[in-house]
Every structure is written in structure tokens, then in C-alpha cells.
Amino acid sequence: MIRDRETLDLLLQNIARFVRERLVPQEDSVAETDEIPDELVDEMKRMGLFGLSIPEEYGGLALTMEEEALAVLELCRTSPAFRSIIGTTVGIGSQGIVFDGTEEQKRRYLPGMATGEIIASFALTEPESGSDAASLRTTALRDGEHYVVNGTKRYITNAPHAGVFTLMARTNPADKSASGISAFIVDAKSPGISFGRRDKKMGQRGAHTCDVIFENCRVPAENLIGGKEGVGFKTAMKVLDKGRIHIAAVCVGVAERMLADALRYAMERKQFGQRIGDFQLVQALLADSKAEIYAARSMMIDAARRRDEGLPHTTEASCAKMFASEMCGRVADRAVQVFGGAGYMSEYGIERFYRDVRLFRIYEGTTQIQQILIARNMMRDAA
Numbered sequence: 001m002i003r004d005r006e007t008l009d010l011l012l013q014n015i016a017r018f019v020r021e022r023l024v025p026q027e028d029s030v031a032e033t034d035e036i037p038d039e040l041v042d043e044m045k046r047m048g049l050f051g052l053s054i055p056e057e058y059g060g061l062a063l064t065m066e067e068e069a070l071a072v073l074e075l076c077r078t079s080p081a082f083r084s085i086i087g088t089t090v091g092i093g094s095q096g097i098v099f100d101g102t103e104e105q106k107r108r109y110l111p112g113m114a115t116g117e118i119i120a121s122f123a124l125t126e127p128e129s130g131s132d133a134a135s136l137r138t139t140a141l142r143d144g145e146h147y148v149v150n151g152t153k154r155y156i157t158n159a160p161h162a163g164v165f166t167l168m169a170r171t172n173p174a175d176k177s178a179s180g181i182s183a184f185i186v187d188a189k190s191p192g193i194s195f196g197r198r199d200k201k202m203g204q205r206g207a208h209t210c211d212v213i214f215e216n217c218r219v220p221a222e223n224l225i226g227g228k229e230g231v232g233f234k235t236a237m238k239v240l241d242k243g244r245i246h247i248a249a250v251c252v253g254v255a256e257r258m259l260a261d262a263l264r265y266a267m268e269r270k271q272f273g274q275r276i277g278d279f280q281l282v283q284a285l286l287a288d289s290k291a292e293i294y295a296a297r298s299m300m301i302d303a304a305r306r307r308d309e310g311l312p313h314t315t316e317a318s319c320a321k322m323f324a325s326e327m328c329g330r331v332a333d334r335a336v337q338v339f340g341g342a343g344y345m346s347e348y349g350i351e352r353f354y355r356d357v358r359l360f361r362i363y364e365g366t367t368q369i370q371q372i373l374i375a376r377n378m379m380r381d382a383a
């Protein structure tokens with residue numbers, strides 16, 4: 001749903017200019033240093049990018065899902081690590097509070113997230129619990145006015161920068177199912193929290209993940225999201241439903257960028273006395289990519305609109321995330337192919353995208369998890 005086309009277009013133009021003039025020129029240096037310069041993060045804060053999804057009364061831009069998806073798509077016509085710095089605050093780190101938090105929790109945390117002063121991070125995955133999220137072992141045991149948290153969270157995006165974690169932990173260890181899990185807001189500076197070394201990754205340099213270790217970390221009982229135990233898994237699943245549409249938009253944005261680069265190269269590079277883009281076999285690589293991007297974009301927009309209209313969208317979110325992330329991998333592969341030998345060389349940047357986008361098929365639910373979700377929902381709906 002687009003509320004005001006003119007305002008949205010202004011935002012999209014602003015983001016497009018920022019990407020073109022500020023982010024694209026720094027892609028190489030970010031990949032080299034593994035750091036996003038503070039001044040770029042400050043610019044993102046000033047543009048309101050951390051607050052895209054935060055309601056207006058807490059200082060955010062309160063974009064609808066369709067608007068957020070279009071904004072994110074625009075931001076992703078560059079290295080996806082730039083999106084990652086705002087991604088957890090816009091998405092999985094904050095939305096549990098937006099959906100299920102108490103008024104007091106929203107007032108306390110959301111305004112800082114909207115300005116980017118508080119980076120929010122989502123702590124679900126553990127060493128022994130990835131796709132099987134409901135098997136998580138981190139415990140949060142009530143002790144007077146606190147919960148005492150013990151456990152390790154793994155591959156937590158933005159953990160090294162986080163001000164706050166949305167943490168999923170088991171408040172009822174006797175209940176091994178999803179209903180034993182609760183969600184908390186945890187201040188990253190709480191005593192009892194320590195951080196592992198930054199993970200070395202295949203790509204997305206500039207985006208940081210690490211382990212977060214909780215040892216007798218005392219969390220005030222008032223930080224239990226919604227003040228209710230046993231519903232944290234549902235909060236996490238709702239957050240991921242929305243997150244998957246967001247990731248589909250990320251995939252479309254990066255794919256459009258890679259295809260634009262491949263197209264430019266195909267029109268410049270000459271072999272056998274003509275542009276390689278004039279060869280039909282190269283044209284097939286470009287055309288297949290164009291059609292698949294269009295399909296993914298249409299799915300992403302449709303899923304976003306369903307969400308905005310309050311319709312069920314779990315299946316559509318999974319379809320869009322699955323198709324868009326797989327599409328993005330194929331587009332990356334074809335883009336490298338169009339570049340030929342140059343595609344394998346770092347200086348052209350396309351091999352960096354090829355590595356960066358590999359993550360999309362894995363995080364916020366692997367392709368295989370999306371397949372399970374889609375088929376399960378189909379059978380449930382048919383029964």
C-alpha cells in the first residue's frame with residue numbers, strides 16, 4: 001500500500017542519490033576494510049533510514065510494507081552490507097517490540113531505534129538451534145523482579161554494534177516446545193553479556209556477526225515483551241514473516257544492480273569484432289535475468305500488499321523470499337558469466353556480489369525451510 005506517492009518518490013529519489021553518490025564509490029574500500037565509515041552511518045541516521053518501520057508516534061517514518069520494500073530495494077543497488085547496518089533495526093530487531101511490546105516498552109526503546117541511536121539486533125539462532133528454532137536452549141529463569149539468562153546465541157547480525165537485543169529464551173525449561181519460549185528486550189551493556197570474535201564470512205564485509213554469550217545475565221522482568229511468557233516463538237515467527245518480504249526486496253535490489261552492471265559490460269565489451277551483447281547466447285543470460293527479477297519483484301510487491309491489507313501472507317512471504325533469493329543467486333552467476341574472465345577478478349566487483357548474495361538463500365530461513373513452510377501451509381489450508 002502506498003499512502004502518498006509524492007512523499008514516497010521523494011524518499012526513493014533521496015535514497016537513490018545517496019546510493020549513487022555516497023555508497024557505490026565506497027564499495028571497494030568497505031570490502032577491503034570490513035568497516036562502514038561512521039560518516040555514512042550518520043548520513044543514514046539523518047535520512048531517517050533506521051526508522052523506516054517504526055510508527056510515527058515513536059519518531060519513525062512508519063512506512064507500509066510496500067513502501068518499506070521499495071525503499072530497501074533502492075538501498076540495495078549497492079553492496080548489501082550497507083543495508084545490513086540498518087537492516088536489523090528496521091526489521092527483525094525492532095519489530096517484535098512494535099508488534100507485541102507494551103506501550104511502556106515501545107516508548108522506552110522505539111524512539112532511540114528510529115534515530116539509529118540504538119541499534120537493535122535479533123538473537124534467536126544458537127549453536128545447536130538454527131532451522132529448528134523452537135529447539136533453542138538459552139534459558140531465562142524468573143528470580144524475583146528479574147529473569148536470569150544463560151546460553152549462547154550464534155551468527156547474530158549487528159551484535160558488535162547492538163544497543164539492544166530482542167532475545168528469544170526458554171522461560172519454562174520443562175516445556176521443550178515452542179510454547180516454553182519467551183521474548184525479551186535486553187540491553188547490550190547488561191552485566192553477564194559477552195561477545196565472541198567477529199565471524200569471518202564468505203562475503204558481506206562491512207556487515208558484522210558474532211556470538212553473544214549470556215552468563216547469569218539479569219534482565220528486568222519488565223523487559224519481557226508484552227509482559228507475557230510463552231509467546232516469544234510466535235513473536236519471532238511474526239517478525240520473520242515480515243522480515244522475509246524485506247529480504248525479498250533486498251534480493252531484487254541487488255539483482256537489479258548486478259544486471260545493470262552486466263548489461264553495461266555486454267554493451268561495451270567487444271569480441272569477434274562486435275559487442276558481446278549482440279550475441280544471442282549472451283542475450284539469453286540478460287533476458288532470463290530480467291524476466292526472473294521481474295517475477296521476484298512482482299511476488300515481493302504482492303506479498304507486501306497482502307500484508308498491508310491485513311490478509312494472511314506467511315505463505316506468500318516465504319514464496320517471495322525463496323524465489324527472490326534463489327533468483328538472485330542465478331542472476332549473480334549469469335552476471336559473472338557475462339563478465340567472463342573479468343567476472344572472476346576482484347577489480348570488477350561482480351565476484352564480490354556473487355559471494356555477498358549467497359547469504360540470501362540461508363538467513364531468515366533457508367530455502368529448504370521456506371519449502372517446508374509453503375507445503376505445510378498448503379496442506380493445512382486444503383485440509
Ligand code: COS
Pocket residue numbers: 092124125130131132133134178179233234237238240241314363364365366369372373
Ligand atoms: N505467525 C504467528 N504464529 C506462528 C507463525 C507465524 N508465522 N508460525 C508459527 N506460529 C505459531 C504456531 O501457530 C504455533 O502455535 P500453537 O502451538 O499455538 O499452534 C507455534 O507458533 C509453533 O509453531 P510450529 O508448530 O509451526 O513450530 P515449528 O517448530 O514446527 O516451526 C519452523 C518450524 C520451520 C516454521 C520454524 O522453526 C522456523 O521458521 N525456522 C526457521 C528459523 C529461521 O528463519 N531462522 C533464521 C534465523 S533468524 S535471522
